[in-house]
Amino acid sequence: MHDVALKPPVAAVHEESRTPYYFVWVALLVLTGIEVVLTYNQVFAPVRMLEVLMGLSVIKSAMIIAYFMHLKFEIASMKWVLMVSLVVCLTLMFVFFADAFRIIHLGVR
Amino acid sequence: MADVAVQHSVAGAYEPSLFGTYSKKIGMWLFLLSDSLTFGALLFAYSYGRISTPNWPTPFGKASIVNATIMTVCLLSSSLTMVLGVLASKKGDHKATVRWLLATMFFGALFVVLHAKEWNGLIHEGLRPFSNPWAKNVPQFGGTFFTLTGMHMLHVTIGVCYLGVVALRKKWLPILLGIWLLGWLLTPATNVFHLGIHVLLLVAVVSAVILVLKPKVYDAHDVEIAGLYWHFVDLVWMFIFPLVYLMSTKVV
Numbered sequence: 001m002h003d004v005a006l007k008p009p010v011a012a013v014h015e016e017s018r019t020p021y022y023f024v025w026v027a028l029l030v031l032t033g034i035e036v037v038l039t040y041n042q043v044f045a046p047v048r049m050l051e052v053l054m055g056l057s058v059i060k061s062a063m064i065i066a067y068f069m070h071l072k073f074e075i076a077s078m079k080w081v082l083m084v085s086l087v088v089c090l091t092l093m094f095v096f097f098a099d100a101f102r103i104i105h106l107g108v109r
Numbered sequence: 110m111a112d113v114a115v116q117h118s119v120a121g122a123y124e125p126s127l128f129g130t131y132s133k134k135i136g137m138w139l140f141l142l143s144d145s146l147t148f149g150a151l152l153f154a155y156s157y158g159r160i161s162t163p164n165w166p167t168p169f170g171k172a173s174i175v176n177a178t179i180m181t182v183c184l185l186s187s188s189l190t191m192v193l194g195v196l197a198s199k200k201g202d203h204k205a206t207v208r209w210l211l212a213t214m215f216f217g218a219l220f221v222v223l224h225a226k227e228w229n230g231l232i233h234e235g236l237r238p239f240s241n242p243w244a245k246n247v248p249q250f251g252g253t254f255f256t257l258t259g260m261h262m263l264h265v266t267i268g269v270c271y272l273g274v275v276a277l278r279k280k281w282l283p284i285l286l287g288i289w290l291l292g293w294l295l296t297p298a299t300n301v302f303h304l305g306i307h308v309l310l311l312v313a314v315v316s317a318v319i320l321v322l323k324p325k326v327y328d329a330h331d332v333e334i335a336g337l338y339w340h341f342v343d344l345v346w347m348f349i350f351p352l353v354y355l356m357s358t359k360v361v
Contacts, residue, residue, distance in 0.1 A: 025189040039355040053351035060347045068340040078128035093153040103161035
């Protein structure tokens with residue numbers, strides 16, 4: 001029983017090299033560059049642009065959480081509990097967007 | 110019967126963690142979850158205003174976008190140096206850890222300076238919490254902009270000080286107080302940061318209390334959880350940058 005309790009954390013056991021982090025850093029810079037180019041050339045209409053930018057931001061944040069914050073190397077229960085609770089809570093906030101679209105299409109009533 | 114009860118003095122008498130890691134890290138993750146809901150609410154509120162207001166101001170010209178992009182590069186680079194610091198601390202290389210943490214603090218401080226410059230420029234142009242010179246019928250722009258970016262700037266500032274405590278411990282206090290004093294004396298009395306810089310004094314007091322109450326050499330676990338906080342600050346900016354700056358780009 002004591003052996004189980006004293007088992008070192010998963011992330012600590014994991015042998016890491018620096019290379020993946022450099023790749024992630026470059027990928028994040030490239031995605032940022034894509035965002036700036038898309039916006040400055042006004043490739044999409046505002047609402048579609050917001051969707052595209054937020055999509056790219058979700059990809060960037062997933063890379064930060066997985067690699068920089070090491071969640072990729074944690075055990076499954078930690079990943080699921082943290083991410084499911086976060087996504088569910090944030091998704092609930094989408095309820096307000098229906099009203100935002102109503103205002104822009106129908107005006108304030 | 111009392112003899113049967115768990116002997117708290119025996120190492121490992123407790124059950125193993127459900128999440129397979131140490132409690133400090135779980136505590137930091139829980140804090141970050143709650144903080145992400147704070148920022149989530151602010152970001153959703155900003156998005157709501159942005160979508161539902163057709164003539165939302167677009168004050169950010171080329172100079173502002175270049176400045177904000179450099180700020181983003183600073184934060185992304187600081188995340189890289191932070192993760193390299195965490196790796197160094199896991200290897201037990203204290204000198205390299207401190208070097209990487211100082212590099213992270215440098216990028217973080219540069220971010221704050223560039224952000225303050227951006228704020229000063231906008232305030233000079235006439236942006237106020239309840240009015241702006243670009244769209245008179247969208248008075249909420251200033252309030253939402255300052256709240257969202259100000260909250261983030263505060264987090265970065267606290268993050269830099271947090272890393273300072275972990276990297277330099279008590280040596281960090283006189284440095285922080287020096288920065289506070291210089292910043293206070295050098296900024297004009299009419300500047301918003303003449304008052305805002307007192308945050309550093311507050312942080313210095315809290316840091317001093319922590320360092321006095323729990324003087325210790327911070328280990329790899331402490332560096333790792335400081336890193337979690339820092340990466341979170343970077344992560345939040347990944348949403349603020351496109352939402353606030355890129356979505357309000359002034360294309361000539």
